[in-house]
């Protein structure tokens with residue numbers, strides 16, 4: 624009985640780690656959708672704002688993008704519509720470091 628119990632615990636732990644691994648892979652995309660970034664930024668067509676592919680090319684390095692999310696570096700893409708993005712920076716700044724990194728990695732994956 625005891626043995627069965629520890630097997631059940633071990634399996635529960637395993638599936639927990641499995642699940643959390645899985646979700647960290649997709650969490651950048653989930654954040655991108657839940658923060659409504661996707662309303663203006665599409666993968667590779669110019670909608671309201673620059674496509675992800677262009678953002679990925681302009682930044683090149685997730686660390687640079689994280690620094691933009693933290694408000695530590697200015698916008699680098701020249702645009703007359705930059706004001707639309709400024710309003711997003713409060714949400715971005717409020718994310719945990721881990722989430723900022725996940726979001727940056729997701730955007731950079733379009734390079």
Ligand code: HEC
Nearest residue numbers: 658659660663672673678698699700702704705707708711
């Ligand atoms: C209301 C529309 C809108 C939303 C929502 C939006 N953006 Fe933007 N974003 C823009 C516009 C406009 C620009 C300026 C460039 C351009 O004209 O396309 C921009 C620029 C950017 C840039 C480039 C900044 C630079 O260095 O010049 C990044 C990175 C970015 N957005 C990421 C995001 C992320 C991440 C989210 C979700 C939190 C988001 N955007 C949500 C409209 C939006």
